[in-house]
Amino acid sequence: MRRHYATIKDIAHALNISVSTVSRALRDTYDVSADTRKLVLDMAAKLNYKPNFNATGLVKNSTHNLAVILPGITNYYFSTVFTGIQEIAYSHNYNIILYVTNDDAGRELNIIRNLSFSSLDGLLVSVSSQAGSCDHFQEIIDDGIPVVFFDRVAADIRTSKVMQDDYNGAFEATTHLIANGYKKIAHIAGPEGLTFTDSRLNGYLDALRRNGMPIRKKWIIHSGFTQECGENDMEKLWKLNDKPDAVFAVNDRKAVGAIVTLKKKNIAVGKDVGVIGFTNDPMSAIISPSLSTIAEPAFEIGKKSCQLLLNHIKKKNFIPEEIILPGKLIVRESSIRS
């Protein structure tokens, strides 16, 4: 029993003027007198007129919709990035269609394939970690759809990207551990093949090299991003004969997992074994001992990527930009030998 919404025709009919004039009046473009314009606007308000985006989208070949594709939304980082995106989109009157892939490459592909670009102006995406090929993104870009990657970017695709400074953050985190007297530093990393996993790994390795610290293959463990993964990784490390005395985790959730495992073993986190994470998830301040970390500018990343996308949309042939935002070391209890 859906009520018929007032259309532009209804306004025209009520005012006994033409449809074209109403259209022009509503958009406040050329060729319409102030008087009729006022008449139209008043009548529009009176009839509770709402523009039909399907119709405008059809003729203008542009809706005000952006799609965002994320691995998941139930964690601090992505939900904060999304909030940033939303903030910019809202202020520019764009709507956001959100898809979550659950970090499943198959689902990601399926979502992409079913995307209707006729009702989409652009695409913001952070790729799934089980990334297979990225050809589907390339196709979209070749079709002329503006795409911006953030955080988890597809390396070999030429379009705008925005991310945090993963390399330097990891470098700083590792250096901080070294400065605090830890000598055998492990790294529990993310899944292989993801750009930022590599960057953080390299930052870690270079910090070790720069300071003449030992690098052990066994001290580097790749797995997923969850707390549980962190717990498992820590268990593995502790089974080693040559145990590390500190660990740099690729993110805070894994670092929290590491701390949980260490506490279970009655090992004094900070004193016996140092831990540092990456993200500045609120959890890092709550856990005790509290977790040192590299704060990521998640909100800014969201805002920046959305702004970039809007630029892409406005100017065709926009030159892709890569933006890298710096992180910030936050020292708490877990990395201090006192």
Add this chain to the structure above:
Amino acid sequence: MRRHYATIKDIAHALNISVSTVSRALRDTYDVSADTRKLVLDMAAKLNYKPNFNATGLVKNSTHNLAVILPGITNYYFSTVFTGIQEIAYSHNYNIILYVTNDDAGRELNIIRNLSFSSLDGLLVSVSSQAGSCDHFQEIIDDGIPVVFFDRVAADIRTSKVMQDDYNGAFEATTHLIANGYKKIAHIAGPEGLTFTDSRLNGYLDALRRNGMPIRKKWIIHSGFTQECGENDMEKLWKLNDKPDAVFAVNDRKAVGAIVTLKKKNIAVGKDVGVIGFTNDPMSAIISPSLSTIAEPAFEIGKKSCQLLLNHIKKKNFIPEEIILPGKLIVRESSIRS
């Protein structure tokens, strides 16, 4: 430089048949032979045809879009509910347009006013806590747009609602504190005027009455939902001459705030002062002492509300349902006197 996507006309032209036939073939409806159907589908695949939702939406007056309006997405509860919603929407090929209000009633109103119902099949909403009037929702429902409320519902509006069992959860939480020997139980509540704030308050009050425990006005504090609010509320409670020996918080974030404040004052949480929360935010397991809580079925709430909305959309004149899902007491360290 956006490439022209293949349309139904292109397929028709390439096959030298009529547009109508192609349309029917693609939708697999009546009056089309198996042969031509195959021809059409093959050609569609070959031309990389994608349906234009603006066009279908225009003629069918129905898109496959759902709008979700949330106070915020950066917390466990809402992000999990959203994931549930997304799960159902995805399996039914619906897209979700997500709006976050930042718990700002003005922004909520503005979003609602600008909603284009011509490109929306339905609406899922959890209202902002600074709720003023809810007339704007009533208008939408009167216009025949299917709306489902969840969690933070608008009490006096007749449409489907799904929520957790706030009253019984609060009752159980409070009873649990009593059973563990706490005698002076405070409640740090949510903002007044919100349905579930009231329900949890009432559950708390009834549990006290049932057990003949004292009720003090000063032990009940209303404020926002953040951890900071929880910290402030706890500070206030501790300034009282007649201090409580336990506190039931309206959610886990506030409970965490309370624990943080108590720890700062070197008060033994659990032993000296009991604390229990509501939600089962992952944080509750991380903080130490770990936080007892009532686990909310957030994911199920999301799924259920989306299912309900889809039912609304399918059958016009669907009779509104109110669904209440039970919570579950989870006992951890913060509420045990041992």
Add this chain to the structure above:
DNA sequence: AAATCCACCGGTAACGTTCTCGGTGAATTT
């Protein structure tokens, strides 16, 4: 006074799709 200009408005086609209806020819019934 004729020619030109300008502000304003209307008619029509188009966007991509679906729906309704009418029209084929072949197969089946009488």
Add this chain to the structure above:
DNA sequence: AAATTCACCGAGAACGTTACCGGTGGATTT
């Protein structure tokens, strides 16, 4: 053999909006 049915297909209108172009009448120029 005529009448009826049936499976299949096409033509045209419609959805709500914008873009394009042409046409008014009045004011300004020459």
